[in-house]
Amino acid sequence: MTDRRPMLRVEAFSGGYVDGIDIIHDVAIDLYRDEILTIIGPNGAGKSTLLKAAVGALPFERGRRSFQGEDVSGWSTPRMIAAGIGYVPQVDNVFTSLSIRENLEMGGYMRQAGLGERIAEVLAMFPDLESRPNERASRLSGGQRQMLAMGRALMLDPVMLCLDEPTAALSPAARGELFSRIYRIHMSGVGILMVEQNATEALVWSDRAVVMVDGEIALEGSGTEMLTSRDVGRAFLGQADGEGFTIEEGTAQ
């Protein structure tokens, strides 16, 4: 873990939806290709905003972004995506009226060659999708839609995948399935940055985690450290000590 260089670095950066009102303040995070980094924190802490900032999907921002050592601060989302940062928004992340195969095709819209091969590769990662490539996305279950959304983002062979609350609104069983898929994607050589409300489960799969509160990074550590840390419970939920770690966050959304 010592002499590796970060794939994507987002630093000293203030951003939000409104010019002049920041949702996040001076935050700096480094993302590495060989880890799953999870951002957790209460509602409105700025987690999704940070994720959007990382892929250039915010209307206003100040700060620097560098990707593989190159300054990419002003890049638009399509450019970031073309460069190898996959992005899966939290909602509306598939084309519901298009078939599974067509969704993947659109994900690979910027590909010059090898579209068909890549579709086959991506489909192979998700058996649920592979069995019925001509099904319309609107007929898929929530978990399958998330898989399709990830598959779409994988079409351009990204080195990093940014996932915005992939398991929101999924059943516990579907969440477990999805996390294991994410892990498999990661093992194939893709760095993962995800924002999660289902913190306990997400931390189990994470190499590293960042806790955001009120637009700032409150805590940082490895996934297992976080799981056992009492500070996390306190900072995250404002829980009193000793209440254990049953997180019911996120239902508001």
Next chain:
Amino acid sequence: MGLTLVFGVLGVGDFAHGDKMGWGMFLAFFVVSSEGANLGFAGGQFGSLSFGWGLIVGLLVAMLGVAALSVVLERLVFRRLRASGGGFFVFAIASLGISIMLRAVIQLIWGPSNFRYTPGIHPAVEILGGIKVKPDQFFIVGVTILAAVLLYWLLYRTRFGKAMRATADNPGLAEASGIDTNRIRVGTWIIAGILGALAGVMLGLQAEVRFDAGFRLLLPLFAAVILGGIGNPRGALVGGLTVGIAQEVSTQWINTGLKPGIPFVIVIVVLMLRPRGLFGQQR
């Protein structure tokens, strides 16, 4: 069908579509009529059809003209409105304003009279079981089927068409996928313009060339689109057939003067029973 494309892909109901059809009708008329004849296009008829090369050239001119008109309007008006964050309402009213202008210009140039592409009476020929059909009508049906097949192929089999559907479905995600949505929108206007011009010329061939014909068709058009489910080209075709047949058949029982009301009744009934259209899917 052009209308449903615009409806779907651009998220706007183009109230000027009918008048664009009117433009197509008149551009073709210009070519076919005496002014066009001087340019050396008129003349000749194909077999028992009522028209010759003149109309084919006119059709092409109409398609190009209306497509160009649509693109100019997109650039001058709709893109600006989109940039300033206008919603459906603003687009609808703007397209109404444009519709009024287009009609006024047609009247300015050609006046309020009615025309026919080729004067004279064209007898119908008898086909099976005593049903009489004009040769022109075979042509119209054939062209419509061809256009429908081509459109289907474009939307479901080509990359551009799929990107059009993707943009219609989720513009934000389309953009994030690297689809140049502005190009898609321009392309959509072009295709819709071509289809509109085609429809206008066919209408002129079937009936009369008159300045407000396009606008009069707007309601049946919307009825067809709603019936078929907004943004669903397959639905629009079936919807168009249903509305057309319903209108014609209804005159057996009701006053001919009430014919324009039929599409309206269809709209209301469909809205009450199946707001998403006959073929509407759950999202």
Next chain:
Amino acid sequence: MEQLLLNVVTLVTFDGAVNWTVGFLTTVAIFAILALALNIQWSVGILNFGVAAFFMVGAYVSAVLTLPAPEGLESYVAGWGLPIPVGWLFAMVAGAVLAILLGIPTLRLRDDFLAIATIGVAAILRSIANSVEGLVNRSRGLNGVDGFLEDQVQGGDYRWVELAIALVVLLAVYWLVSRATASPWGRTLRAIRDNEDTAKASGKNTVKFRMGAFMLGAMLMGLAGAIYAHRSGTISPLTFSDLLGTFFVWTMLIVGGSGNHRGALLGAVVVGFFWFGTPLIQESLPDWLGSRVFQVRQLLIGLLIVVFLLWRPQGLLAERDRVSRFVTRGPDDRTRGGDQGSVWERLRSAVSR
């Protein structure tokens, strides 16, 4: 409708100018009522492209109720010779009933459906009036509709009474809509317009409120129709064209400034002057233009709509304190808190989007 305004020749004399002005102001006052009524509907995001339908229903209902029984070749229903104020009342009722019939299937659905349905109802009403025998005298129209108090006044002076009637009703309508907008009911309407979801979440039945606004506007349009019928004495299906009955009113609203009642009045005067004033200069125009002045005028009406939407979406008179719904819903829009909840809440909802 053109014929109502005196011909250019009469303008040369002082009396002629006065007469023209009186006639013009009366017509504009009637259109101003339509514009105010449309503004009420528009203010809750109801896209009524069928103003002509409500205008027409009001005119016809009041006319058939107050006319004597049909004679000779004429054939129309009712003809009970009722007092004119009763005709006005039923014109309003008829407008409201039409609004209910249209609103029930469409108000719950996408915004665009109502627009299409209203444009359609105007077309169907015209075709019914034109083609059903024994209803409203078909395309022959209804003639000899009496003016209110016409029998009490000496012939030439009656145009002043017409103007007075139109202005009094306009003032009453203006007062009514101003009161309505300032009331809690009006505030709710604005909240619905600005954010239907938020309004819904705070427990308001938005469909009910929108229906209320639709009905109120439709009643006033019906009233305007009734006043028009008694003023002009003659109505026929041709009178209520989409161009004049609907789009013309929209142009007034957009030019004057929507979401602002004074704007609607100003728009009515400005656009009305433009429209009804053009025949005055027709004779002094070069022939190539003079003969086409009506088409050019129509072209300019369409152009006005588009130009204002593009360059001055708030209209001549901007809505005070609030941004018109035509104006950019840009970032600064989100910073204004008001009845939308705190800035923070709005930001949070934006984040979760």
